[in-house]
Amino acid sequence: MIVECLTCRCHVEATQRGGFERLSDGSGPSTLYTLLACTQCGHPILVRQSNIGNMVEGDKWDTPYPLFPPSDLRVNPNAPPEIQAAFEEACACYRARAYTASAIMCRKTLEGLCEAHGVKQNALAASLKKMREKNMIDERLFEWSDTLRVAGNEAAHGVGRSISQPDAKDILEFTNAILDYLFSFRDRFEDFKKRRSEKRKPSKVPTENSAH
Numbered sequence: 001m002i003v004e005c006l007t008c009r010c011h012v013e014a015t016q017r018g019g020f021e022r023l024s025d026g027s028g029p030s031t032l033y034t035l036l037a038c039t040q041c042g043h044p045i046l047v048r049q050s051n052i053g054n055m056v057e058g059d060k061w062d063t064p065y066p067l068f069p070p071s072d073l074r075v076n077p078n079a080p081p082e083i084q085a086a087f088e089e090a091c092a093c094y095r096a097r098a099y100t101a102s103a104i105m106c107r108k109t110l111e112g113l114c115e116a117h118g119v120k121q122n123a124l125a126a127s128l129k130k131m132r133e134k135n136m137i138d139e140r141l142f143e144w145s146d147t148l149r150v151a152g153n154e155a156a157h158g159v160g161r162s163i164s165q166p167d168a169k170d171i172l173e174f175t176n177a178i179l180d181y182l183f184s185f186r187d188r189f190e191d192f193k194k195r196r197s198e199k200r201k202p203s204k205v206p207t208e209n210s211a212h
């Protein structure tokens with residue numbers, strides 16, 4: 001079976017080492033799990049396929065979906081759909097080895113991220129500064145995002161410039177970390193602080209009698 005090995009990033013004719021077919025229970029098609037070994041790096045790969053065949057044609061398995069190793073690129077489900085779509089496209093470009101395009105889509109994701117927080121200046125540089133001024137991002141995160149912005153600019157505007165695979169991977173992962181920070185941890189931390197301060201509030205004001 002030809003699959004992309006997420007460990008060595010090669011398309012390989014992987015060797016089958018095991019398999020398990022979960023028969024349909026009537027609510028959906030049968031599913032086939034196949035355990036493979038990468039012929040390039042030797043790492044295990046687990047894929048899932050659904051049966052898209054019919055009574056006449058018999059079993060027909062769709063394109064293998066990789067289950068293991070887990071893809072390191074997961075879009076934060078709390079982000080607005082348009083941001084998820086932009087970042088998913090960045091991931092798709094990366095998987096297709098279109099590294100420069102991937103960096104450009106990460107830049108677009110950053111733009112969407114500012115907009116989603118009500119910050120829309122003419123240039124992304126100004127938007128990021130505004131985010132810092134409003135304390136939505138701290139100094140470190142500002143530095144990250146501003147560096148990603150510059151990398152995205154180089155990718156977008158220099159015809160002769162191309163982004164290398166390791167750089168594209170870092171750009172993706174830092175963008176993902178910023179999404180996680182803004183759409184998960186920041187909001188969760190605010191809730192956490194709120195819960196803590198509510199707990200500390202005295203539940204009863206001592207009355208004259210109880211003071212004795």
Ligand SMILES: [Zn+2]
Nearest residue numbers: 005008038041
């Ligand atoms: Zn491999």
